[in-house]
Amino acid sequence: MKKLVLPAFAAASLALASCGGGAKTDDHKDSASIGSENKATTEPQANVLTAEEQAAGWKLLFNGSNLDGWRIYKNKPSNTWGVVDGTLHCTGSATDKSDMRGDLLSNEQYENFELEADWKLAPQGNSGILYLVTEEFKAPYESGPEYQLIDDENFPQKLEGWQKSGANYAMNPPSKLAAKPIGEWNHTRIVVNKGHVEHWLNGEKVVDTQMWTPEWEKEKTTGKWKDYKGYGTAKKGHICLQDHGSEIWFKNMKIKSL
Template identity: 80%
Template sequence: MKKLILPAFCAVALAAASCNNAAKEEKKDSVTAGSENMATTEAPANVLTDAEKAEGWALLFNGSSLDGWRIYKGKESNTWGVQDGLLHCIGSATDKSDMRGDLITNNQYDNFELVADWKIAPQGNSGILYLVTEEFEAPYMSGPEYQLIDDENFPEKLEDWQKSGANYAMNPPSKLAAKPVGEWNHTRIVLNKGKLEHWLNGEKVVDTEMWTDEWQKHKTTGKWKDYKGYGTAKKGHICLQDHGSEVWFKNVKIRELK
């Protein structure tokens, strides 16, 4: 009997150990799967956290309408809309009609911090302008531009001051920080009493001072030498450029600085 009991006991023990190990592996797999799901879960777009609200942030795009925005100088346009919770500009290689137009905020801002996520179509070109006024034919005649472009595949040769993150035609980006075309990029613009910073995907790519002698020299010797109103306003609209390319925006937020 003793010889029979020992093997039987061992068999039971081995079976129990095997079950425990299987349970542990199953639990481990469950935890791993849960961690993977958590890692791939994105924060909701176009909403403010409680912390952001406390810091004074405001949404410029609500994810469902163009409330708070209008076309520059009130012209008609059919290129801007909302697509799947994204602010979307329709692209076209051939449509150069009068129905294309730049989108500006109803409100104007002077000292601010602006953030936005964006992606652009292959060979695309767009921009985020600020301090825009409506006394000229086009927004770029007054407002500085944070350049958005397909750096790698744009069909024309690009100067450094035309690449993503540049203060267009004024300050080239210190490094190329844009993600491959079609992926989301994160932009941050800080303007406070003339001190200007452009950030792209966590990298500071422009750090300059507006309205200084050096700034004035750049203006009067470069592309803007014949545009007397360029960069002169101390307060203006935020503008999203319709350059004929398809482009998407989300999480467009602003915080006014004192």
């Protein structure tokens, strides 16, 4: 598989690996292989917009070929993000699971928007999609709310409700667990409109909340974010993909301003 990395931060090239046996010469194919071929031919092309989506104002956040439109938070040196087989890929690490690695930031900022993305996480993985992120703090999570992505079933530590997939991390637990088994693709939708936030996971609305209300302020000031004065205060900011030391893949990332 071929991997492209940010030119400014690439530290080394990724080894190419391939596997497979010889080609079959039998003209007769079993039903499983025929079904697989039919699925491949009917699956829509990734990382493209339909004419209807373009007319509705959708724009791709990831073009499937390179990291145009993205950079590392605060322009830190990092080589953990790249493009593998048409997916936006974070390599992860077997030893470094900190939240101070190379988070990936959109060049553009967004205020009121609808965002969609497909993602797949490695076993025991942990990541997130942050929004309304600014860069005056040490880490993106100090400003931007986070849509949590995690291995709900096999994470090596006990998870609270507000840490489960689809949660508004450390603020609102998901109303239901809607993530697919690890190794399968999930579909995420995030809507932010004048402080009204919706988190959707695989077609299920799992969070519906309003920012900057008295209830929101109480949750912020009595919970994990009580010492982070800048958390959730920005009305406009970047989209950010978290590198928490776990391998994760994204595709079909698109956004529409509201």
